[in-house]
Amino acid sequence: MSTKSKLLEIFTENKDDYISGQNLAATLGLSRNAIWKAVEQLRNSGFEIESKPSLGYKLVGETDIMTFDSINELLSIPCKLKVFDSVSSTNDIAKENPPSITPTIVVANKQTKGRGRRGRDFFSPENSGIYMSIAFEPSFDINKSLFVTMATALAVCHAVEKVAKVYPRIKWVNDIFVNDKKVCGILTEGQTNFESGKIDSLIVGIGINCFPSKVPEDLQDIVGWLSDDHSKFSRSELAAEIINEFFLVLEDMESKEFLREYKNKCFIIGKQIMVYPKMDGKGIKARAINIDENGGLKIEYLEGINARRTEVITTGEVTIRPV
Numbered sequence: 001m002s003t004k005s006k007l008l009e010i011f012t013e014n015k016d017d018y019i020s021g022q023n024l025a026a027t028l029g030l031s032r033n034a035i036w037k038a039v040e041q042l043r044n045s046g047f048e049i050e051s052k053p054s055l056g057y058k059l060v061g062e063t064d065i066m067t068f069d070s071i072n073e074l075l076s077i078p079c080k081l082k083v084f085d086s087v088s089s090t091n092d093i094a095k096e097n098p099p100s101i102t103p104t105i106v107v108a109n110k111q112t113k114g115r116g117r118r119g120r121d122f123f124s125p126e127n128s129g130i131y132m133s134i135a136f137e138p139s140f141d142i143n144k145s146l147f148v149t150m151a152t153a154l155a156v157c158h159a160v161e162k163v164a165k166v167y168p169r170i171k172w173v174n175d176i177f178v179n180d181k182k183v184c185g186i187l188t189e190g191q192t193n194f195e196s197g198k199i200d201s202l203i204v205g206i207g208i209n210c211f212p213s214k215v216p217e218d219l220q221d222i223v224g225w226l227s228d229d230h231s232k233f234s235r236s237e238l239a240a241e242i243i244n245e246f247f248l249v250l251e252d253m254e255s256k257e258f259l260r261e262y263k264n265k266c267f268i269i270g271k272q273i274m275v276y277p278k279m280d281g282k283g284i285k286a287r288a289i290n291i292d293e294n295g296g297l298k299i300e301y302l303e304g305i306n307a308r309r310t311e312v313i314t315t316g317e318v319t320i321r322p323v
């Protein structure tokens with residue numbers, strides 16, 4: 001653990017109390033100058049630390065701040081981690097990095113131009129969510145990218161269960177729900193190599209609402225969060241766990257076990273749904289039957305010229321139809 005992290009731990013445990021520089025130096029076995037430097041680094045990362053000559057230092061304000069150290073020290077794989085307070089879109093920042101064997105991971109506290117699937121905006125307010133992108137060179141056939149999105153959804157569920165102690169469900173293909181509200185969306189994009197014309201890296205973008213925020217009125221019935229209680233878990237811990245789980249699930253991606261678990265968590269199987277094959281097209285009533293071995297959703301149409309016919313869909317969007 002870095003000095004910064006150790007210091008932060010002490011400050012968080014003693015929030016709102018002053019601790020003298022001398023006391024901190026003795027506890028951590030460092031000089032007072034080293035403590036002062038680490039305090040400055042924490043301030044530069046966004047932590048508000050008051051200091052008074054006779055009393056020492058006190059952490060005030062927001063403590064759940066994602067920093068390079070707070071995430072990096074929990075990662076179990078080597079990666080190029082970049083942590084920002086605010087970016088346009090973490091997927092766009094990840095794309096600016098040349099593809100490499102070591103995955104690049106971009107994490108942000110806020111996005112000003114967060115993107116969702118089908119060209120939609122993704123609501124990305126500050127201090128309440130995690131916006132991150134994992135860019136990597138796939139070792140598998142690129143047409144498995146549907147599997148990658150599904151594997152990511154499963155990895156997010158594992159991490160959320162472990163860290164937030166909340167048990168989410170998946171809406172095929174990449175939405176994660178808690179208490180009937182969407183708490184996480186995933187956007188997988190390919191990066192084309194200009195010379196070969198082939199996709200040589202995948203960028204998996206994950207946006208997860210951890211805590212309440214001021215949600216715009218038109219999204220209030222749709223958007224949810226993991227917990228009302230800001231102190232229930234730290235976003236850094238969840239971000240790191242999602243990254244660790246992502247690479248674990250990816251290793252196992254082509255196994256039957258992965259799909260079985262995905263199916264168990266997918267709450268639309270057996271339900272009536274609306275299928276939207278085209279971007280702005282009309283929805284068609286259908287029933288979700290199963291998920292096939294390639295990750296496609298097997299449906300039975302319930303209306304229109306295709307009524308009673310079954311089909312496996314691999315793109316498009318589905319919504320749950322209130323019965």
Ligand code: BTN
Pocket residue numbers: 088089090091092111113114115116117118120122130131132133175184185186187204205206207208
């Ligand atoms: C969706 O639900 O339609 C997908 C949303 C994906 C949002 C994430 S947030 C991090 C990454 N950066 C983006 O601009 N989008 C993805």
